[in-house]
Structure formats: C-alpha cells, structure tokens
Amino acid sequence: MVHSANLNVMMKTARRAGRALLKDFGEVENLQVSTKGPGDFVSRADRNAETLIREALMEARPTYGFLGEEGSEIEGQDPTRRWIVDPLDGTTNYLHGMPHWAISIALEHKGDVTIGVIYDPVKDEMFFAEKGSGAWMNEKRLRVSGRIRMIESVFATGLPFAGRADLPESLQDLARILPTCAGVRRWGAAALDLAYVAAGRFDGFWERRLHPWDMAAGLVIVREAGGIVEPLDPNGDIMADGAVICAAEPIFEKFAKTIRK
Structure with a gap:
C-alpha cells in the first residue's frame, strides 16, 4: 500500500510515541502524576510523548503549525497547514492500568482535516485515513457498520x-x-x-x-x-x-x- 509522505511521517511518529508510552505503561504505579483539574490527570509520560511527537513532526515539516493538548499552539510559517495532536487519549485509563488508550495525530489544511492517524499501541492497531483514499486499520480496509435497526x-x-x-x-x-x-x-x-x-x-x-x-x-x-x-x-x-x-x-x-x- 502506497501512502503519502505526510501520512508516512505521521504513522512512523505515532509508532515511536507508542513504544515510549508502552514502557511507562508497564510500570504505571511508578508514574509521576500531577493534576490538571478534577478527574483530569496528566502524567510525565503524556508530556514526554507530546514532546517526542512535536519534535518529530516539526523536524519533518518545519513550516507547519502545531496544536497539542499539553503545550501552547505553535504558529507555522505556512499558515495553511497545522498538526493537531493528542499524545495520549485515554489518560485516565492509562494511569489506572487499563489497556485502552491511543495516540491521535491529524493534519489540517486550510481548516479541513485531510489526514488522520489513531494508534493503539497495546493492540498494535493503526487506524488511518487520507481524504479521498479510504480508511484503514493496519492492512484492512474499513467500512462503517451495515446495521439498519x-x-x-x-x-x-x-x-x-x-x-x-x-x-x-x-x-x-x-x-x-x-x-x-x-x-x-x-x-x-x-x-x-x-x-x-x-x-x-x-x-x-x-x-x-x-x-x-x-x-x-x-x-x-x-x-x-x-x-x-x-x-x-x-x-x-x-x-x-x-x-x-x-x-x-x-x-x-x-x-x-x-x-x-
């Protein structure tokens, strides 16, 4: 399957962040945790993952903007393109040792999201789509449910x-x-x-x-x-x-x- 250069960068970055998060997930009791607000926790692993993702994406595409959950927005030299990143969606699950969390990376072009990657490292499931090219999970083409009732x-x-x-x-x-x-x-x-x-x-x-x-x-x-x-x-x-x-x-x-x- 042939992917665009941007999609390849996104998938490679998601896998790198996934490997880093899995290491800490195995020692969840030892994570240093701080609170952002009631019931909304952020971990050292969360912040480190965003840093890893931001640096990898900005190195590959230094003119693009960046919007992430844990840091302030970065205005890019190219005002039409922006990365939108959640380095750890399902933080509470992660911190409680529940294996249901993911990395989410999107590319926005002129206000429209054109590429999306969601990676679940625990199950090694990579969901991705590029506008006009269909949706996939690993090598499997995705279709929504056909239920009618x-x-x-x-x-x-x-x-x-x-x-x-x-x-x-x-x-x-x-x-x-x-x-x-x-x-x-x-x-x-x-x-x-x-x-x-x-x-x-x-x-x-x-x-x-x-x-x-x-x-x-x-x-x-x-x-x-x-x-x-x-x-x-x-x-x-x-x-x-x-x-x-x-x-x-x-x-x-x-x-x-x-x-x-």
Whole structure:
C-alpha cells in the first residue's frame, strides 16, 4: 500500500510515541502524576510523548503549525497547514492500568482535516485515513457498520465527571437512547470511539465538550469509512463547539433524532 509522505511521517511518529508510552505503561504505579483539574490527570509520560511527537513532526515539516493538548499552539510559517495532536487519549485509563488508550495525530489544511492517524499501541492497531483514499486499520480496509435497526446497534459516548455542568444533558441522552438500542459503551477514549465507528465495532458515537485534538483524526477516518459526521447541534460547528455525532448512514437519522430531541 502506497501512502503519502505526510501520512508516512505521521504513522512512523505515532509508532515511536507508542513504544515510549508502552514502557511507562508497564510500570504505571511508578508514574509521576500531577493534576490538571478534577478527574483530569496528566502524567510525565503524556508530556514526554507530546514532546517526542512535536519534535518529530516539526523536524519533518518545519513550516507547519502545531496544536497539542499539553503545550501552547505553535504558529507555522505556512499558515495553511497545522498538526493537531493528542499524545495520549485515554489518560485516565492509562494511569489506572487499563489497556485502552491511543495516540491521535491529524493534519489540517486550510481548516479541513485531510489526514488522520489513531494508534493503539497495546493492540498494535493503526487506524488511518487520507481524504479521498479510504480508511484503514493496519492492512484492512474499513467500512462503517451495515446495521439498519437501532435495537441491534451499540453506541459509544463520553460521560461527564467531577460535577461537570453537562451531566443533566448526558443523563437525558441516556434516558432516550438506552430503550432503543442494544447498549451504550463509555470507554474513556474519544479517538478510539471514533476509530471503532469507522471499523464497524460501534454503530455510532456522540459526545459534548471535546477538544480539537480529541477528534480531529477520528473525523476524517469515520468519513473515509463511509460514516456521516455532523455537529451535535445541527447549526453548530464540530471543532469550535466540541460536540459531535456520527454513525453509519442507514441508522444516522434515527440515532441523531433520538439524541437531539
């Protein structure tokens, strides 16, 4: 399979960061942890991974901008291109020794995400897509689920923690969706939730209060796998509002109507 130069750089960088994170994951009890806010932890491994990714990407493409979770934004000499990176999506899972976390790297061109890479080092699953070239997991072409009945479908979401103000909305969402479907999963890594929709493992996903680095790579991967991706508010903007809903086409309308009521 032939990849673009940028995609090759992204995949190579994700694997390097994955190897570094796996070393610390094996000794999770010894990690030095500080707190960013209630229920939101950041580890030394997280910061080191972002540094590794930033340096590798900036060395390969020194004129591009960079937006990462742990550091301030870097304005590039080329104002049309920007890396968007989450060095460790699923930090809480990582710090609790739960093997469900990933590295997310996206490339934005003129405000549009054109390439996305999500790498799960524990399972060695590399999800990636380049606009117009389809979505893949390792060597396997991805397609969203073909299920057409809500009652047979499994959905994913994120739930607020530590008293976040959107708890009532989330509880209302669950009250509407749970009677209509086969289940809802909350696995704590939005990037992997999106990748799993692209792979047909989840039939749909929705969440509020996300950041660009949580979902940038996943959005292009879902779209290239044939999924529909929209703002949670039909009149909103996904990246600006941080609220997204996506699913396979056969059930998207019913799913979105249920959540948006």
